[in-house]
Amino acid sequence: MPKVDATRVLAVNAGTTSLKLSVVSAGERLAETTIEHWAGQDLSGLETFLRGAHGVDAVARRVVHAVTRLGDSVRLDGDLLDRLDSLSALSPRHDPRAVRFIRRVCEVVDLSTVLCFDTAFYRTIPPEAAIFALRAPWSEEGERGNGAAQGLSHAHVVRRTAELVGRPADRVSPVSCHLGSSSSLAAVRHGRCVDTTFGFTLQEGLSAVTRADTQPAGITGYSGDMREILDGKRRGDSTCEQALAIYMHRLCREAGAMVAAAGPLDALAFTGGVGEGSVEVRAHLSGALAHLGVQFDADRNAGVTEGVISPEAAGVSTLIVRAGEDLEMAREVDHLLG
Numbered sequence: 246m247p248k249v250d251a252t253r254v255l256a257v258n259a260g261t262t263s264l265k266l267s268v269v270s271a272g273e274r275l276a277e278t279t280i281e282h283w284a285g286q287d288l289s290g291l292e293t294f295l296r297g298a299h300g301v302d303a304v305a306r307r308v309v310h311a312v313t314r315l316g317d318s319v320r321l322d323g324d325l326l327d328r329l330d331s332l333s334a335l336s337p338r339h340d341p342r343a344v345r346f347i348r349r350v351c352e353v354v355d356l357s358t359v360l361c362f363d364t365a366f367y368r369t370i371p372p373e374a375a376i377f378a379l380r381a382p383w384s385e386e387g388e389r390g391n392g393a394a395q396g397l398s399h400a401h402v403v404r405r406t407a408e409l410v411g412r413p414a415d416r417v418s419p420v421s422c423h424l425g426s427s428s429s430l431a432a433v434r435h436g437r438c439v440d441t442t443f444g445f446t447l448q449e450g451l452s453a454v455t456r457a458d459t460q461p462a463g464i465t466g467y468s469g470d471m472r473e474i475l476d477g478k479r480r481g482d483s484t485c486e487q488a489l490a491i492y493m494h495r496l497c498r499e500a501g502a503m504v505a506a507a508g509p510l511d512a513l514a515f516t517g518g519v520g521e522g523s524v525e526v527r528a529h530l531s532g533a534l535a536h537l538g539v540q541f542d543a544d545r546n547a548g549v550t551e552g553v554i555s556p557e558a559a560g561v562s563t564l565i566v567r568a569g570e571d572l573e574m575a576r577e578v579d580h581l582l583g
Contacts, residue, residue: 256268269571326344366400370441396438403436419510421433421514475523515527
């Protein structure tokens with residue numbers, strides 16, 4: 246199959262609550278938009294975006310669960326979509342509508358399309374962290390958990406953390422904190438993922454808006470939006486205070502577990518809507534991990550949109566990394582299509 250010059254990549258990232266579109270070339274975003282409260286079918290936002298994007302050469306599409314043995318990105322064909330359909334129950338909030346949307350996009354955009362899988366990032370998790378403590382035959386067959394959504398985000402965090410601290414990616418060992426409507430942490434040792442807060446299902450790990458049994462909205466009764474919860478806490482709303490306390494307790498507990506899994510910590514990186522947007526959440530977690538050398542500068546924490554927010558002499562670099570699933574997907578397209 247001939248290769249194409251994929252210099253301008255349309256990155257399509259359908260999350261649990263929004264659709265993010267961007268055009269990426271040479272590691273830079275040329276255009277981007279976010280369609281909030283996206284239900285999975287409407288193409289009008291995509292068509293409007295493409296009319297103003299001045300042409301693209303290829304499409305990258307985020308999918309949670311891989312359909313290839315190692316999880317490598319792959320060029321789309323009809324058989325792959327059928328295989329994705331068969332796996333969509335593994336990630337019911339992402340993949341079923343992702344498959345429907347991909348089919349509809351192919352009707353509108355006649356370009357080479359590459360599927361990029363979140364699960365690829367987690368394939369380096371060692372067996373002792375990934376295989377469930379279940380008796381045969383499941384344990385004999387090596388039934389694995391640990392790792393689903395947000396793998397592309399964590400992969401970008403590792404790359405960007407290395408750039409911001411001035412070291413090669415295989416020499417950084419951060420805990421990556423993707424905090425948003427769906428949240429997870431990843432423990433990284435020398436650039437390779439060794440554990441995550443995800444387990445057998447996406448319901449495990451951190452409190453988040455899109456998890457049925459742990460979402461903050463279930464505590465407040467009206468909202469899982471961290472901004473509204475923080476506003477409610479400032480007003481003295483006791484349910485918001487409790488929701489935030491539960492959220493932070495689980496975040497600090499799981500972060501401690503990730504530090505233990507990763508070994509000596511050299512960076513703590515925040516990304517995602519909450520990770521990038523909440524001064525309070527970053528300060529709270531950094532303070533909880535202060536005994537491990539984590540520090541933050543209050544002025545940098547409040548004023549930096551991306552970069553190091555810890556003092557220069559800190560033993561552990563604390564960072565804000567702008568979410569970059571689209572940049573990671575564009576890299577995969579360039580690698581695969583040339």
